[in-house]
Amino acid sequence: MMDTIIFVLAGAFATATPLLLAAIGEAVVEKTGVMNLSVEGMMAFAAAVAFAVTYQTGNIVLGFGLAVGASVALSLVFSVLVLAFSANQIVSGLAVGILGLGLSSLVGRNFENLTMMAPANLSPPVLSELPLVGLILFQQNAITYLAFAVAFLTWWFLARTRHGRITKVVGEDPAIAHNLGFAVIRIRLFAIIFGATMSGLGGAYASTILTPGWSDGLIAGRGWIAVALVVFGTWRPLRIAFGAYLFGALLLGDLAVQATGFSVPPQIMTSLPYVMTIVVLAAVSRNALLIRLNAPVSLGQNFRPSK
Template identity: 90%
Template sequence: MTDTIIFILAGAFATATPLLLAAIGEAVVEKTGVMNLSVEGMMAFAAAVAFGVTHQTGDIVLGFGLAVLASTALSLVFSVLVLGFSANQIVSGLAVGILGLGLSGLAGRHFENLTMIGPGNQSVPVLSDIPLLGPILFQQSVITYLAFAAAFLTWWFLGRTRQGRILKVVGEDPAIAHNLGFAVVRIRLFAIIFGAVMSGIAGAYASTILTPGWSDGLIAGRGWIAVALVVFGTWRPLRIAFGAYLFGALLLGDLAVQAMGFRIPSQIMTSLPYVMTIVVLAAVSRNALLIRLNAPVSLGQNYRPSK
């Protein structure tokens, strides 16, 4: 039984990793007032590129690098539409997301249903030998450690640095930020690129480490869960991290139920994370005060500095 618990909890941390990476990236983007709904497409395109490159070359670092370039390219298309032409952010995000999904199918068409052996987990010396906690927390992929570090560093950046406060001012009132001498468009562009980099790493991790293989639909809504996690965590990185690990555990619900001997249809357990996404969004959205206190005031609003 102990081995089963360790397997499930360790798997929950691994499963949460792409959710956390993508959600942290989206949180930074939204903190500048930009709503980017293309996360699912960016993750899917990055996942296809990462798997294809890694499968063909055996170089996972190259796979991750090109995956990040792929997601960044999509983010630049989104940036041109939103920052350059002041297009509707919601529509532009959805359009770029659909483009990403289409490109993922194109990039991965020769690798459909192929698998490969992914890199093993890395054990942290001494800490990995701690009973129970060691195998769960300290025998994970480097990317899993990176995801947690990214959440903590983003929390520190937004709350403890001058640049982080400037970023939040841009999201609260871009006109005031511009009058104070801050380059609003440039700051939003850098935030969008950062979000794309995080989504690219998340997608690459999903196809080369979490489940080393490719099939169309591999991302399976993780990008949308990441967007929902930003609201669930009320735009605060550490709360988002908690939500990501919670949803990571839910995504492994089917395995947990089977291990415990309960006879529950797998379809119910598989759909549970998505049902919970809807429930959480509905619950948080009802608390208008919570949203007002944490959501960027200019979220979803375009801004073009007057000359």
């Protein structure tokens, strides 16, 4: 029983990592007032590229690098549509997402069902030997620590720095931001690229570390969970990190419960994150003040500096 609990508590960190990375990226994008629904496509494309490159060259750093490059390339298509051409954000995101999924199948085609060894987890000498805590917290992959560090740094950036506040103003009211002399389009572009970088890292982590192998459809809706997480965490990085961990534990809890001989319909467990997201969204949106405090007001609206 103890082993099962440790498995879920420790495993939730690993499972949460790609969700957290992608969700933090998307949260920053949405904070500037842009909704990029191509997260699933970017993650899938990055995952395919990361696996293909790492498998061929044995160089995981190169794999991650090119995966991020692939994801960013997709996001540039999105940026041109949305920022330069003022195309509808929702439809543009879906379009680029479809493109990403198609490209992932294409790149992954020669690597179907291949596997490789996962790189070893970090185990810092003293910490990892602590009873219980060591097992749960200090035997994770480096990327997992990075993901939680990114969440913390993003919180710090948005809440504590001048650039962070500017970023939020852009999402609150791009016209005011423009009048104050901030380059709205450029800030949104940086945010989109940051988001793509995070989605790329998340996708690469999924195919090289979390499940070191490639099969078409590997991302399996994790991009959509990330989009849900942003809402679940009410656009706040630390809450998103908590949500990612919770969703990760939920995904594993089902398996662990099964292995103990009980059985919950797996569909209920799988639906839970989405149901919880709807509940949270309704709860924070209900109150005009609450939603203003959390959700970026101009989300989904394009901005053209006409004068």
